Amino acid sequence: xxxxxxxxxxxxxxxxxxxxxxxxxxxxxxxxxxxxxxxxxxxxxxxxxxxxxxxxxxxxxxxxxxxxxxxxxxxxxxxxxxxxxxxxxxxxxxxxxxxxxxxxxxxxxxxxxxxxxxxxxxxxxxxxxxxxxxxxxxxxxxxxxxxxxxxxxxxx
Amino acid sequence: xxxxxxxxxxxxxxxxxxxxxxxxxxxxxxxxxxxxxxxxxxxxxxxxxxxxxxxxxxxxxxxxxxxxxxxxxxxxxxxxxxxxxxxxxxxxxxxxxxxxxxxxxxxxxxxxxxxxxxxxxxxxxxxxxxxxxxxxxxxxxxxxxxxxxxxxxxxx
DNA sequence: AATGAAGTGGGGAAAAGTGGGGAATTTTGG
DNA sequence: CCAAAATTCCCCACTTTTCCCCACTTCATT
Numbered sequence: 001x002x003x004x005x006x007x008x009x010x011x012x013x014x015x016x017x018x019x020x021x022x023x024x025x026x027x028x029x030x031x032x033x034x035x036x037x038x039x040x041x042x043x044x045x046x047x048x049x050x051x052x053x054x055x056x057x058x059x060x061x062x063x064x065x066x067x068x069x070x071x072x073x074x075x076x077x078x079x080x081x082x083x084x085x086x087x088x089x090x091x092x093x094x095x096x097x098x099x100x101x102x103x104x105x106x107x108x109x110x111x112x113x114x115x116x117x118x119x120x121x122x123x124x125x126x127x128x129x130x131x132x133x134x135x136x137x138x139x140x141x142x143x144x145x146x147x148x149x150x151x152x153x154x155x156x
Numbered sequence: 157x158x159x160x161x162x163x164x165x166x167x168x169x170x171x172x173x174x175x176x177x178x179x180x181x182x183x184x185x186x187x188x189x190x191x192x193x194x195x196x197x198x199x200x201x202x203x204x205x206x207x208x209x210x211x212x213x214x215x216x217x218x219x220x221x222x223x224x225x226x227x228x229x230x231x232x233x234x235x236x237x238x239x240x241x242x243x244x245x246x247x248x249x250x251x252x253x254x255x256x257x258x259x260x261x262x263x264x265x266x267x268x269x270x271x272x273x274x275x276x277x278x279x280x281x282x283x284x285x286x287x288x289x290x291x292x293x294x295x296x297x298x299x300x301x302x303x304x305x306x307x308x309x310x311x312x
Numbered sequence: 313a314a315t316g317a318a319g320t321g322g323g324g325a326a327a328a329g330t331g332g333g334g335a336a337t338t339t340t341g342g
Numbered sequence: 343c344c345a346a347a348a349t350t351c352c353c354c355a356c357t358t359t360t361c362c363c364c365a366c367t368t369c370a371t372t
Contacts, residue, residue, distance in 0.1 A: 030320075038319050052180070082235075086213060090289070091303045094182040094282035102362075104319075112182060186330070194329050259352075
């Protein structure tokens, strides 16, 4: 019944992005009173097969596709003593949460993770090659300014 | 209008595949006067096929599905001297108890195990990849803070 | 201007978490 | 061996949170 033009064109778009298999761009979105965050439309297709949000490196959250999540955790687990491994697992897995999108393409960010990354309402969602990062907007901006000055020696 | 059709299906798909394989997330629950603890709803499906609660590594309890319990036993046998293994088995198995859920999804935690892990009323239930851990909430929090500062080198 | 996609907000139904009464069962003391 | 006491189990009830749906706005395209 509802398999009209809209769905078809969306599917085409999906495929284009999926082929690239990479997260690019920076989006200024808001977290609403219910803790919901609209995932940038360009990122949604890659999350079709499942994604995980967890504590990120620094004051931010990381979103990985299921594929990358497993790949990455397996790599890390490989080179660890069993004591370090236990700590690692107890830090990462409990902090993580599977991502589910509602009909509007929004995810819910658990309160604990919001607190960890200092997220209130105004956030920046950034595609960083193999994952997506969620930052408090002000924190992100000052971080970027720092990178722009300090990191001017990076050859690009 | 009908922009939701494609999106509605992902969440369900994700959950089926993902939730079978892994325990994720951190939940603050309470043990009531009768020793009952509500198992987080996201963990219940995996425990219906049978699960065991036992002394954990550290001041906590571990809950394994029967499937993972066997798997882990095999791993331990591989990496332990036979003396250590015997001690380990004599410590863990007698403490263990099979889990049954009531109509509200609660398990009863035997008094001995509650005492072992210092559990009173406020606990944290944490998904740690292949098993679930139950901690006194205060103990868990200080442990996590330690990991967050000390373990900031973890690249995730 | 019309159309559709994207982002945002909110109401209401459903589920999850919690507490407690009371019957059935077991334990204990006489 | 019986009866009182304690424990366990099965319901029911209440509160809070989550989830699903609908609606509005904005922006880009045509």
